[in-house]
Amino acid sequence: MIASLIVGLSGHAMTGEERRFYRDVQPAGTILFSRNVADREQLKRLVSEVRDAVGRDDFLVLIDQEGGRVQRLKPPVARLLPPAAAYAEFYGSDPEAAKHAAFAVARLTGEELREFGITMNCAPVVDLPVEGAHEIISDRAYGTTPGQVVALARAVAEGYLAGGVVPVIKHIPGHGRATADSHFALPVVATTREMLSATDFAPFKALADLPAAMTAHVVYSAIDGAYPASTSVLVTREIIHGEIGFDNLLMSDDLSMKALSGPMRTRAEAVIAAGSDLALHCNGDMDEMRAAAEGVPALSGRAAERFALACSCIGPIEAYDREEALQLLAGLLGQQTPVV
Numbered sequence: 001m002i003a004s005l006i007v008g009l010s011g012h013a014m015t016g017e018e019r020r021f022y023r024d025v026q027p028a029g030t031i032l033f034s035r036n037v038a039d040r041e042q043l044k045r046l047v048s049e050v051r052d053a054v055g056r057d058d059f060l061v062l063i064d065q066e067g068g069r070v071q072r073l074k075p076p077v078a079r080l081l082p083p084a085a086a087y088a089e090f091y092g093s094d095p096e097a098a099k100h101a102a103f104a105v106a107r108l109t110g111e112e113l114r115e116f117g118i119t120m121n122c123a124p125v126v127d128l129p130v131e132g133a134h135e136i137i138s139d140r141a142y143g144t145t146p147g148q149v150v151a152l153a154r155a156v157a158e159g160y161l162a163g164g165v166v167p168v169i170k171h172i173p174g175h176g177r178a179t180a181d182s183h184f185a186l187p188v189v190a191t192t193r194e195m196l197s198a199t200d201f202a203p204f205k206a207l208a209d210l211p212a213a214m215t216a217h218v219v220y221s222a223i224d225g226a227y228p229a230s231t232s233v234l235v236t237r238e239i240i241h242g243e244i245g246f247d248n249l250l251m252s253d254d255l256s257m258k259a260l261s262g263p264m265r266t267r268a269e270a271v272i273a274a275g276s277d278l279a280l281h282c283n284g285d286m287d288e289m290r291a292a293a294e295g296v297p298a299l300s301g302r303a304a305e306r307f308a309l310a311c312s313c314i315g316p317i318e319a320y321d322r323e324e325a326l327q328l329l330a331g332l333l334g335q336q337t338p339v340v
Contacts, residue, residue, distance in 0.1 A: 004296040010284040022053040029060030047117035066123040082332040085139035102155035104325040110163015120166040124156040126203045127176035146202040162318045171216035174200030182217040182259035193222045212249040217259035236275035249310040251278040264288045268295030277303035
């Protein structure tokens with residue numbers, strides 16, 4: 001049995017309580033944050049500990065390693081990475097070179113993540129920021145037009161896959177118009193469905209073949225004024241699976257974010273009932289993790305198939321020009337020589 005749940009860890013090593021939880025609950029994966037990282041060898045040990053506790057090969061190890069503001073692994077543990085906006089700026093002068101650089105740096109990042117046993121990266125961001133929206137997305141976006149975002153995000157996703165890491169596009173069906181940070185409040189977007197279809201939803205539709213996506217804790221009042229996308233049956237059925245056509249592994253954004261309300265078990269039940277295959281809980285709080293685990297079923301049916309498909313993307317690392325990738329990364333960071 002595999003629980004429809006991804007959970008975090010409290011610190012640099014597993015506690016006995018965490019080890020028992022992972023052994024007994026059998027979550028689909030774990031997600032790492034800066035609080036879990038001291039140095040390279042410690043991180044490798046931690047990932048090994050978690051895998052040993054679970055005792056299965058079909059287990060995902062996630063991280064948010066976008067670059068820029070959202071980078072859980074930082075120097076000296078891992079290379080500094082540029083924000084998505086750096087690729088967007090490059091694209092303005094040379095689209096093909098920007099796509100090549102996006103692929104190469106993602107390929108390099110995938111190799112680095114695999115060194116630690118990390119197999120899934122919650123990136124690229126596919127959201128379209130608009131003027132007046134909250135800055136939570138801003139420089140995390142690859143542009144402000146669907147075509148540019150699709151071109152760069154696909155290059156990034158393909159780079160991760162070539163590096164043996166599963167990309168997770170986020171935040172489906174679009175967080176770019178949100179006027180609040182869903183970590184702290186529930187954003188409400190009042191834009192018409194027609195406008196959303198032409199802008200926010202369009203990049204996700206073009207990238208619907210990718211293996212995994214993360215939902216948005218955002219209310220789209222023109223579609224469902226009562227529930228955010230992550231807990232909305234209507235948005236999941238009509239927009240994510242319907243209009244966008246995404247039918248691969250779908251996970252919620254973090255259950256512990258303040259955009260959601262109510263007991264943790266209820267939150268977990270709600271995202272699964274809405275249509276997510278996996279509920280994501282990030283903060284490492286054991287009481288909350290137990291409550292979330294009580295609210296999710298075992299993976300089965302189509303959800304289990306989607307999970308297996310995502311796991312199958314964790315393939316061998318493809319050969320590439322590593323020195324070129326390092327030079328491209330250095331250029332994006334404004335450095336004269338690469339950081340090895």
